[in-house]
Amino acid sequence: MQIVPLGQIELGRQIVDLLPRMRRFALVLTRSPDMADDLVQSSAARALERTAQWEDGTRLDHWLFRIIKTVWLNGRKAARLRQTECLDDHADSSATDGSAAMEAHMTLNEVRAAFARLPEDQQRALFLVSVEGYSYRQAAELLDVPLGTVISRLARGRVALAQRTTDNTDRIVVLRRNRS
Amino acid sequence: MRCLPIDDIMLVAFADGELDPTTTWLVEQQLARDPALAERVALLRATGTLLREALSGRDHLAVPPALASRVARLAQPRRPWRPWLAAAMVGGLLLAGANLADRLPFNADPARASIAHVMDEIADYHGVFASEREHLVEIPAERKDHLQAWLGDRLQLAFKIPDLRDHGLDFQGGRLLAVDRLPVAQLMYTGKDGIPVALCIALIAGDASPVLQRRDDGDLALFGRGQGHHVFVLVGPASNKYLPDIANMMPELLNRG
Numbered sequence: 001m002q003i004v005p006l007g008q009i010e011l012g013r014q015i016v017d018l019l020p021r022m023r024r025f026a027l028v029l030t031r032s033p034d035m036a037d038d039l040v041q042s043s044a045a046r047a048l049e050r051t052a053q054w055e056d057g058t059r060l061d062h063w064l065f066r067i068i069k070t071v072w073l074n075g076r077k078a079a080r081l082r083q084t085e086c087l088d089d090h091a092d093s094s095a096t097d098g099s100a101a102m103e104a105h106m107t108l109n110e111v112r113a114a115f116a117r118l119p120e121d122q123q124r125a126l127f128l129v130s131v132e133g134y135s136y137r138q139a140a141e142l143l144d145v146p147l148g149t150v151i152s153r154l155a156r157g158r159v160a161l162a163q164r165t166t167d168n169t170d171r172i173v174v175l176r177r178n179r180s
Numbered sequence: 181m182r183c184l185p186i187d188d189i190m191l192v193a194f195a196d197g198e199l200d201p202t203t204t205w206l207v208e209q210q211l212a213r214d215p216a217l218a219e220r221v222a223l224l225r226a227t228g229t230l231l232r233e234a235l236s237g238r239d240h241l242a243v244p245p246a247l248a249s250r251v252a253r254l255a256q257p258r259r260p261w262r263p264w265l266a267a268a269m270v271g272g273l274l275l276a277g278a279n280l281a282d283r284l285p286f287n288a289d290p291a292r293a294s295i296a297h298v299m300d301e302i303a304d305y306h307g308v309f310a311s312e313r314e315h316l317v318e319i320p321a322e323r324k325d326h327l328q329a330w331l332g333d334r335l336q337l338a339f340k341i342p343d344l345r346d347h348g349l350d351f352q353g354g355r356l357l358a359v360d361r362l363p364v365a366q367l368m369y370t371g372k373d374g375i376p377v378a379l380c381i382a383l384i385a386g387d388a389s390p391v392l393q394r395r396d397d398g399d400l401a402l403f404g405r406g407q408g409h410h411v412f413v414l415v416g417p418a419s420n421k422y423l424p425d426i427a428n429m430m431p432e433l434l435n436r437g
Contacts, residue, residue, distance in 0.1 A: 015251065016251055019247070019251060024241055037244060040247060041250050111227075111233075115231060127235070136196070155188050158195075159224070162226075162227045
């Protein structure tokens with residue numbers, strides 16, 4: 001049986017597939033699960049209304065992240081958003097056994113807490129580059145800021161994270177070396 | 181050798197692999213001579229790795245089912261409004277005594293829920309159309325080739341209408357229906373007793389579970405199975421002994437005709 005390309009349906013399916021990453025980015029922007037959900041839904045709706053604007057062969061995630069950021073900025077202009085819940089409330093529960101896992105678990109929570117305390121501009125730059133794996137230039141495009149600004153924010157954010165998690169970072173590096 | 185003025189901005193860019201080859205080489209030379217600098221790079225690199233892990237847990241990549249459902253519905257393409265179809269659906273729902281609240285799509289498992297939803301809708305359709313005798317279908321079996329091409333185009337799926345005479349079913353023809361604004365092909369057969377059996381193919385927005393599902397709805401038996409963006413449903417009298425065998429062959433039997 002041969003399934004042919006589905007055009008808009010396929011694009012819709014790809015958007016659904018990207019929902020976890022879209023929502024994670026929305027969480028970084030809004031810091032609130034409820035607002036993140038609303039932002040993702042609004043952004044998905046906008047993307048689906050404007051499928052003709054997406055160029056086939058380019059990165060869909062990049063296009064969607066731009067839309068999320070635009071919708072979020074528009075929302076901020078329209079109304080001052082209240083930030084009701086911090087990212088560090090979302091504790092990771094994947095590490096459950098063993099002292100090393102427990103230690104890693106604690107460290108990741110501390111990293112999340114340190115990340116949540118960074119200035120928002122630094123958070124966004126760090127998220128796009130360190131978590132999503134975008135290049136500096138792509139992150140600058142997404143955030144609509146000069147490349148130098150992204151580099152500066154990244155460096156300040158990474159240094160701040162390093163300072164706030166130095167002890168545990170050293171510990172986790174040692175743990176990894178021992179396991180490998 | 182040239183000595184670079186190295187600051188944290190350069191070290192972070194180095195750790196992220198964002199420096200040009202020449203500068204990268206120069207930094208590497210200085211790192212080789214300065215263990216403290218090398219340690220700082222390792223620390224900065226580790227923060228990036230840790231941050232990625234910290235924000236990649238289940239909680240951070242989880243999508244609430246309600247959000248997934250809303251977006252999946254948005255992702256379904258809009259189709260022109262067809263009053264006759266709405267009337268048929270409402271009639272079918274009334275005939276079946278449907279509980280609309282239980283029939284909403286996208287439950288906890290969207291892949292399984294989409295099949296269950298399509299099966300519900302097809303059961304309702306079947307309740308309306310199977311009672312027809314003189315006008316069982318609009319496009320008769322004689323136009324089998326046309327049906328395959330036309331419905332295949334609408335469903336975006338190349339398939340062959342199965343010959344089920346070995347299973348006591350004669351092909352009568354087909355029609356195009358819709359569920360959630362997406363096309364459904366209804367291939368209608370009749371058994372030796374004249375009771376209709378429908379083999380349906382539905383296009384859906386998400387992915388459907390390949391696990392065969394069976395449900396009995398009064399005198400009707402329904403079988404559903406997914407493959408990619410398509411759901412295959414067989415519906416007919418529960419008393420027909422051939423239905424489970426035919427259902428087990430879905431969707432492969434649509435390859436051989």
